[in-house]
Amino acid sequence: MMIHRNAVNILLIALMLIPGAHLSAQQKKPDDHAKKTPKIIKPSVYLGNSQFAGGPIKKDIFSGLLKQGLTSKDSLGNKYKVIGFNFVYAERNIYEDSVGNLIAIMDYSNEYCPGDTIAADISITKPTEIKDYLDGNPDNNDVSKSIYTRAKPGDTIYFDQIHVVKYISATQTQPDDDAVQGKGFKCWIIK
Numbered sequence: 001m002m003i004h005r006n007a008v009n010i011l012l013i014a015l016m017l018i019p020g021a022h023l024s025a026q027q028k029k030p031d032d033h034a035k036k037t038p039k040i041i042k043p044s045v046y047l048g049n050s051q052f053a054g055g056p057i058k059k060d061i062f063s064g065l066l067k068q069g070l071t072s073k074d075s076l077g078n079k080y081k082v083i084g085f086n087f088v089y090a091e092r093n094i095y096e097d098s099v100g101n102l103i104a105i106m107d108y109s110n111e112y113c114p115g116d117t118i119a120a121d122i123s124i125t126k127p128t129e130i131k132d133y134l135d136g137n138p139d140n141n142d143v144s145k146s147i148y149t150r151a152k153p154g155d156t157i158y159f160d161q162i163h164v165v166k167y168i169s170a171t172q173t174q175p176d177d178d179a180v181q182g183k184g185f186k187c188w189i190i191k
Helices: 002-036 059-068
Strands: 044-047 055-058 070-073 079-096 102-114 156-166 185-190
Touching: 044 059, 044 156, 044 185, 055 059, 059 185, 070 156
Parallel strands: 055 185
Antiparallel strands: 044 070, 070 079, 079 102, 079 156, 156 185
16 A cells, blocks of 8 residues: 555656646746847937937027037947937927917927938028018017027927947948937927
């Protein structure tokens, strides 16, 4: 009887271990797969030749850094060239609702900018002004103005879909086909 009981105990222990071994094998597969696919880390992108990567910023500092363009580097210090980005300008304006109450509304404009600086469409004052149809005078929110003139406290600016290529020497970069996406950021103008 003693042999029979030991055989039953061994059989029960073996049956209890089989599901545990199966679960253990399933748990190891995702770890093995994660090791095969490297985690892609986006290079940081900065406004101008600074370490500013988003947040509140004064208008004059914003304008000065924006004229310098966007720069990029990764956590290892490798530099990247910005080859294009999406620029979204959310301009805060005051309007009247249907009963005459003043309300603040954001007007959005979006521009794709090739290269590392904003496109001429938004950086240069256009020769034509938009006239207010009620009195014929230029509007306060004249869209023909340069972004440097229009930016004011309360406005928000988004930089996203930033494509960068790594520098392989001081003047040479990888081909544009090897571009990766940099980290986008937003900033808002303060007084």
